[in-house]
Amino acid sequence: MKALVYKGAGEKSLEDRPRPSILQPTDAIVRMRWSTICGTDLHILKGDVPTCQPGRVLGHEGVGIVEQVGTAVSSFETGDHVLVSCISSCGKCSACRRGMYSHCETGGWILGNKIDGTQAEYVRIPHADTSLYPIPAGADEEVLVMLSDILPTGFECGVLNGRIQPGSTVAIVGAGPIGLATLVTAKLYSPAQIIALDRDDNRLKVAKEFGATDVVNIDKEDVQAAVMRLTGNTGVDCAIEAVGLPASFETCQRIVAAGGTIGVHGLKVDLHLEQLWDRNISITTRLVDTVSTPLLLKTVRAGSLDPRPLITHRFTLDKMLDAYDTFANASSTKALKVIVEMP
Amino acid sequence: MKALVYKGAGEKSLEDRPRPSILQPTDAIVRMRWSTICGTDLHILKGDVPTCQPGRVLGHEGVGIVEQVGTAVSSFETGDHVLVSCISSCGKCSACRRGMYSHCETGGWILGNKIDGTQAEYVRIPHADTSLYPIPAGADEEVLVMLSDILPTGFECGVLNGRIQPGSTVAIVGAGPIGLATLVTAKLYSPAQIIALDRDDNRLKVAKEFGATDVVNIDKEDVQAAVMRLTGNTGVDCAIEAVGLPASFETCQRIVAAGGTIGVHGLKVDLHLEQLWDRNISITTRLVDTVSTPLLLKTVRAGSLDPRPLITHRFTLDKMLDAYDTFANASSTKALKVIVEMP
Amino acid sequence: MKALVYKGAGEKSLEDRPRPSILQPTDAIVRMRWSTICGTDLHILKGDVPTCQPGRVLGHEGVGIVEQVGTAVSSFETGDHVLVSCISSCGKCSACRRGMYSHCETGGWILGNKIDGTQAEYVRIPHADTSLYPIPAGADEEVLVMLSDILPTGFECGVLNGRIQPGSTVAIVGAGPIGLATLVTAKLYSPAQIIALDRDDNRLKVAKEFGATDVVNIDKEDVQAAVMRLTGNTGVDCAIEAVGLPASFETCQRIVAAGGTIGVHGLKVDLHLEQLWDRNISITTRLVDTVSTPLLLKTVRAGSLDPRPLITHRFTLDKMLDAYDTFANASSTKALKVIVEMP
């Protein structure tokens, strides 16, 4: 089968690889129909993810059809259409029992990282019963690829951790794919204001189309002044850092209201407790657990959540390298998420 | 001034009454601009509310302009446009400190009940600082009358108590004003399904217009069978009783899913613990506290919540008796809420 | 092997039965060391539990040693000392993923009900990975039998559902085993008052020894008057019905404070919504899920929770019929929980 393989820092290739086979009775083999590329895949390619070694098939997102199941798999059978979660969960360990699948003792984020992933014609899914989700009949299957990772990430790390409620004011720092995924899932709670901040006017234009009530170009305006003006001088109830840079986290600290929340990602940053300590702030860090996938599937099915606008480009597997180029050069290609269709 | 006065069971009149004056330093006098009639007012007129004695000016909802404030009022001054809450709250007692304003030791539901109310040109508001809400400039003031009682009631007793979340399935038993207020505020949380149940096809048609995803005429269909069919045989996550009759509560008990919630009103009913005990159900009873009024004001201002469709008829104060007739005969007049405009 | 078998309404016998064997790859066979008898076993013997058919080995509680595991069991191996949960949980279905193990699609309360149970020398445990709990080295294993059912029941249905917090006032109606299990687990949250109510002075004496701050004999005092006197006329924050009779539920309704909770069991009762509707009460029904078992194991290990006083009598398996007699005649034998030791 064809697969996209990480070859070491800066190198990848589309190669022929043997089809995976069942290793554990709880495994399933899935024939992939659609996959996509994640920002994390770009990190791997930079050599920044030491758990991912050269020779690894990348990819942790996608939709496919069950090809074969191990003897202990009871929820799926050959022919079932399934959504692959980016997080593998055994359902048994104490982390899984608490809904913290990202810390599953034998799972977590392993696909396309510690084991071969979904940017291939076939993939082996460990703990299949609790790591795949059935796709309801009649669903628009292709768009469900957005539920493998990016939408649960935006929802869990941004919206749920941020405790967004009807009437809340929200700022999203960074209007890239994660910021937009946060934005569209935030709307499920009817916040009063969603302010998108970015330095790219095109992204801000897209954010408006996705439902931002206000946008601020951080290169053209004093961010703190702008947010204070837009919020009647109180700051936002919830500031979400969707870039992963210290400067973005600094921004969040300057615009959050007393009693508010900051949701964060990556990197070492300065935490200004000397300014925050008396402001009753919660700062949360979180890996996506995909514990919200069933909920999000229901909202997509009900039409409350439409993932399609996140998809900007489409490729077939043989053009996988082009797909990477397009996604990696998002500022010129205006790519959000690319769909890769399998043969 | 003109005022609508309760004269004893079955009797009311529009009378001349002296204008109220400040009795406590925490009082305000409000010149009413708009008021409305509540189902509770009809209960009073039937003689069913013993705390309300003949001679009482009715009404606990409305919007007006502050005419005068007591010496201890610090948040409002003459000329301020204000929303009157149906619940008076001192802000000091232990119930108020816990957000349970309905049980305020010197407040709660007293307007148009234990003291004169808002169906008059002027009203005295006790604990004004914590029982009136400022109306933001530029607001459509008339529709805010819906925030005095019916929308917080639907939201607090139905939506919050029911713990409605994105993707939830909800059944609302009774598509009258309270049911519809629950429906429109439920939508703030993007439930996947809202099933409205009633015996009146017109009301069900209105429920559809308000956003119900499904409707069931309880006289024409087997309710339990219909709800099970609509929910893939699980029942609803949240069943809200919005009629106040034992039969409606029976219905709720038959259609709620394991792990679900039932929100209820009035009357003695049979609780089938022999059926419910093993189904992890929460049944909640609640008076409206109007603790959510600031949140709802934000959602109206943001356009997430539009109260206008609840208003079906308009009257001036001198036609108050006609307004009561129209509201009391809702099945023929198709009235939801009537607005009464003051001179 | 010897086993206690239900023979139809009113009949049971201690019989020789074949040892169970692995049926599913997720099964384990456990050699029992200690078991006990539950009030539910008495219900079965009255013929009141239609899911339990004659020929069934009773019992859903106990501690033992793993004898054999199926091929898909990964968390346990032969020789492990284990606590058997009264609730079997697959860890995969949507109920289990939400922590509502009692509604597991292929589990729930099946042991000693729909499949053979623990009042035998050996038992087959389905979904072993997620239905057994490892016993830490050095534990007092015998007392852990109290963690199979009664302590999680008191804790989940009473304490957690009742939202007991430091400083809370609690009333427990019924000072039998379930009431006492609620009492000892309630103390984990340091409530200010725990009032035990019963008609049996001996039980009330025991409740005092278990930590009740006040006791009320419901045959000798006006219950409502007594509770109001003890609570400064407010009623209790949390009223727990631990008897299963309509009269006890009536009592709960009369003594709960505004904003309080009522936790209930069994039977059809009158729900006085005409009295409760305006008091912001939550009534919760719940089957035990045993989702709190890991937490309770930690508190026992830390010495915060001591289950031993619940054990009043001890028998060996060959005296199982005597054990039933003693437990069934608790008012004369003063039995709380009996331990049955296996050969």
Add this chain to the structure above:
Amino acid sequence: MKALVYKGAGEKSLEDRPRPSILQPTDAIVRMRWSTICGTDLHILKGDVPTCQPGRVLGHEGVGIVEQVGTAVSSFETGDHVLVSCISSCGKCSACRRGMYSHCETGGWILGNKIDGTQAEYVRIPHADTSLYPIPAGADEEVLVMLSDILPTGFECGVLNGRIQPGSTVAIVGAGPIGLATLVTAKLYSPAQIIALDRDDNRLKVAKEFGATDVVNIDKEDVQAAVMRLTGNTGVDCAIEAVGLPASFETCQRIVAAGGTIGVHGLKVDLHLEQLWDRNISITTRLVDTVSTPLLLKTVRAGSLDPRPLITHRFTLDKMLDAYDTFANASSTKALKVIVEMP
């Protein structure tokens, strides 16, 4: 009257000052019976608190007797014994309505900071109805001084923010007064382990007496190794920084388990998001709101919480300067909290 006055950085004196008088109708004048000194008072004396200007009477804690009330005070009258909260709360503004009294628009921490405080014979208390708490008859009044600030601080910032539950593992970094206040209030939730960390063996000895299950001297042991050893290699569910130094916050980051919480104080620190981002951590900053004071009063009254061991030294007002010396030199005097008795 005698009062302790801040005279500028490094300077204080015990002076004669005029007795305060009612300025607002919501004020009360309280004759102090006992006060104490807070670490914050030492910060002021270093010149580190710019809101506090020279000439200010210090002190924000204490117990006294109401001497006089303004015309709008309705909950207290002359002669009432009262606990003074360190936080003044109007009960009206949106922060107070949300229970975030520390951000009261006209209150918050103003006593002994922006207005004269409690280290004097008399003090003026603004918003008296909602900033004083009645002392129940028969209470040991002196120890209630510990409920003005230090116990609510430990409880709200440490225990509630840390979401401590029965069975939790807790580390408290810093066994000074705040750490110990956290420790004694944490015990209300029956955590399985409380590990105290400090560099002073005497403090660790005291922590043991207060109920720490384990202690670690951070100068003598590798902190991370010690905590991992004590927690079966998982780290703690809740790490509380009770020192206010970057190094203590670093320690918290190294010992918190996945899914855990860090509660913090003061100063700018490095936040290692590059290590924390994938560990589902909540970091909370919080000023005390004293919203838990009624709850804590109930636990003291019930005997669940005994503040007395926090009191190590006693002085009369005329020895106030000695009291400051003793408190400031805690490492040699072994002072925790000092009580200052008024004439």
